[in-house]
Amino acid sequence: MRFRSDTGAATVEHAALAALIALVVIASIAALRSAPPDRGARELGEMIGRRIACAPRHPVPCGRNPLALAYGFPIGKLVRHLAPPAATAGADALLPVDFRRCRRASCATPGGKDGVTASGRRLTIFTSVRDERRGGAGVRIDYWLYRPTLGWERVSRSGGAAEIEAASELRLSLERSPALVPLETLAGRDHYDFPAVEEPPWRGLVPDRYPE
Numbered sequence: 001m002r003f004r005s006d007t008g009a010a011t012v013e014h015a016a017l018a019a020l021i022a023l024v025v026i027a028s029i030a031a032l033r034s035a036p037p038d039r040g041a042r043e044l045g046e047m048i049g050r051r052i053a054c055a056p057r058h059p060v061p062c063g064r065n066p067l068a069l070a071y072g073f074p075i076g077k078l079v080r081h082l083a084p085p086a087a088t089a090g091a092d093a094l095l096p097v098d099f100r101r102c103r104r105a106s107c108a109t110p111g112g113k114d115g116v117t118a119s120g121r122r123l124t125i126f127t128s129v130r131d132e133r134r135g136g137a138g139v140r141i142d143y144w145l146y147r148p149t150l151g152w153e154r155v156s157r158s159g160g161a162a163e164i165e166a167a168s169e170l171r172l173s174l175e176r177s178p179a180l181v182p183l184e185t186l187a188g189r190d191h192y193d194f195p196a197v198e199e200p201p202w203r204g205l206v207p208d209r210y211p212e
Helices: 004-034 039-057 066-071 073-081 161-167
Strands: 124-132 138-147 151-159 179-182
Touching: 066 073, 066 124, 066 179, 073 124, 073 138, 073 161, 073 179, 138 161, 151 161
Parallel strands: 124 179
Antiparallel strands: 124 138, 138 151
């Protein structure tokens, strides 16, 4: 049960905390005016800013490639190496996008620069991997392309030792297009709501992987 006196105390504590933060900010501004930061201080500030900005991307740590985190570097590079081009359909077709950010046909139309849609959405393909090398079957990679109102398309690739070796020199970059998102580390993937025509074929079938 919450009592009025408890609520009032919490309000006073919050006000005091806000005042303290304001004083720290004011003091910091004054210090910057009196003594501009040197290069080391600026670099530290930039690093802290980047950490704060990318913290909401959990479970992918800052600056880490999600493919390497989900599958390890050798398989992660293989997934990138064998990835199909995202823009293979005709000019009037929709492009694959991240369903978490785009669910309308209007945000998936072609016409933008390479790697993005006309509305500036980045082309995105989701992935899932089955490593069956112990059984002699190699690595099975499913690439899942989502197009709003049309649903999902699966493109499958397989690779063995030769393909892994061919991909070993590849550099994993967060800027490469299309963006590749491992379903294994996608939080809450089985709980997103889709209309019947867009129901994900992978729902409930992809095991979890927890990045270290």
